Amino acid sequence: MVLSILGHPRISSFLRKTRLWCKFTNFEDLYQVLPNYFEEDFWNQCLKECFQWETDKNPLWKLVSFYDSTYPKNLKEIYDPPLVFAYMGNLGLLQSPLVAIVGTRKSSPVSLTATKELVRLLSTNKSLVVVSGMALGIDRQAFLSALEFGIPVVGVLGTTLGMEYPPGNRDLYKRIKEDPNQLLLTEFLLKTEPAKWTFPKRNRVISGLADKVYIMESGRKSGTISTAYSAMEQNREIYVFDHPKQFDNEGGKLLIRQGAQRLFCEIETTKEEGNVLEMSYDEWRKNRTIPFELGRDGGWDLKITL
Known part of the structure; x- marks a missing residue:
C-alpha cells in the first residue's frame, strides 16, 4: 500500500x-x-x-496518517484534518501540550520583545511545546526564543519538507533539522510551491495542534487572521497582545472586540509618557510579575503578569 x-x-x-x-x-x-x-x-x-x-524522499522523512495511533489528538478533532502528513524530527512532541505563537512578518520591535518575554514565562512549564509557521517576524522570534529557553518547537510548513521557505530562515531550519528533539511537519508531500492557498491550509494545522493560540501582532489583512479564525472554529483559547507602539495591530484589535482575551495585564510608562494602559490576562493570574525594559522601542517599562 x-x-x-x-x-x-x-x-x-x-x-x-x-x-x-x-x-x-x-x-x-x-x-x-x-x-x-x-x-x-x-x-x-x-x-x-x-x-x-x-x-x-529523504529517508529521514516519515509519514503519519489520520488512522495511526501516533496522530495528534487535537488535530484529529478539527473538521478538516490532514489525512496524512510528512515529518522529520521528534514526533513525540505532538503528544505534549502545545501552544501556538503567531503574528505578522512585518512585526514591531515591541511585539518581538513581548514574544520573547512570553516564551520565557512559558518556559517555566517544562512539558510545553511551541508550534508556529516558520515565517519571518513573530514566528521566527517565537522559535529563536523557544530554542534559547530550552522549549522544543514544532514548525508547520506551507511547502514540502524539501523546501526551506522563506530563505531568510535557513539558519533556523538548520538548527531545527540538526536537533533530533525538534520537529518539522507538512501535509504537502508532492512538489508544492509556496502560494496564497497553501498558507491558510498550514494555519489551520497550527491552531489545530495547539491548546492555546497567542496572536502577537496582526494587521486586518495579515495571514495571522486566518490562523485566529481557524482557532475560533476549532474552539481554541485565543490571546492577543495589543500595544500602542505596534506598527499595525488592527487585526488583533478586531479579535479582542470579538472576544479574544488580551495578553499581559498592565503596561507602566515612564514619567514622560504619562499614560497607563490596562490589559487583562486571566489565565495565569496567580503567577509572578516580571519587569523588563524596551529601551530600543522608546523607553517603555513593561510590567508583565502571566
Missing part, C-alpha cells in the same frame, strides 16, 4: 469533498475501495507519482 496517496492533491481533494475517509477506521480498508471512485488510468498515475515520491 502507498500511504502517501492520501496526500496526492487530486485524491485528498476528492476525500475532503466526499468525506469518504470518515467512514473508515483504518487506512487499509479505505485503500481497498478508493480505486473504485476513479478511472483506472488516473488512479494508476496517481499511485505511480506517490510511489516515486516515497522511493526518492
Whole structure:
C-alpha cells in the first residue's frame, strides 16, 4: 500500500469533498475501495507519482496518517484534518501540550520583545511545546526564543519538507533539522510551491495542534487572521497582545472586540509618557510579575503578569 496517496492533491481533494475517509477506521480498508471512485488510468498515475515520491524522499522523512495511533489528538478533532502528513524530527512532541505563537512578518520591535518575554514565562512549564509557521517576524522570534529557553518547537510548513521557505530562515531550519528533539511537519508531500492557498491550509494545522493560540501582532489583512479564525472554529483559547507602539495591530484589535482575551495585564510608562494602559490576562493570574525594559522601542517599562 502507498500511504502517501492520501496526500496526492487530486485524491485528498476528492476525500475532503466526499468525506469518504470518515467512514473508515483504518487506512487499509479505505485503500481497498478508493480505486473504485476513479478511472483506472488516473488512479494508476496517481499511485505511480506517490510511489516515486516515497522511493526518492529523504529517508529521514516519515509519514503519519489520520488512522495511526501516533496522530495528534487535537488535530484529529478539527473538521478538516490532514489525512496524512510528512515529518522529520521528534514526533513525540505532538503528544505534549502545545501552544501556538503567531503574528505578522512585518512585526514591531515591541511585539518581538513581548514574544520573547512570553516564551520565557512559558518556559517555566517544562512539558510545553511551541508550534508556529516558520515565517519571518513573530514566528521566527517565537522559535529563536523557544530554542534559547530550552522549549522544543514544532514548525508547520506551507511547502514540502524539501523546501526551506522563506530563505531568510535557513539558519533556523538548520538548527531545527540538526536537533533530533525538534520537529518539522507538512501535509504537502508532492512538489508544492509556496502560494496564497497553501498558507491558510498550514494555519489551520497550527491552531489545530495547539491548546492555546497567542496572536502577537496582526494587521486586518495579515495571514495571522486566518490562523485566529481557524482557532475560533476549532474552539481554541485565543490571546492577543495589543500595544500602542505596534506598527499595525488592527487585526488583533478586531479579535479582542470579538472576544479574544488580551495578553499581559498592565503596561507602566515612564514619567514622560504619562499614560497607563490596562490589559487583562486571566489565565495565569496567580503567577509572578516580571519587569523588563524596551529601551530600543522608546523607553517603555513593561510590567508583565502571566
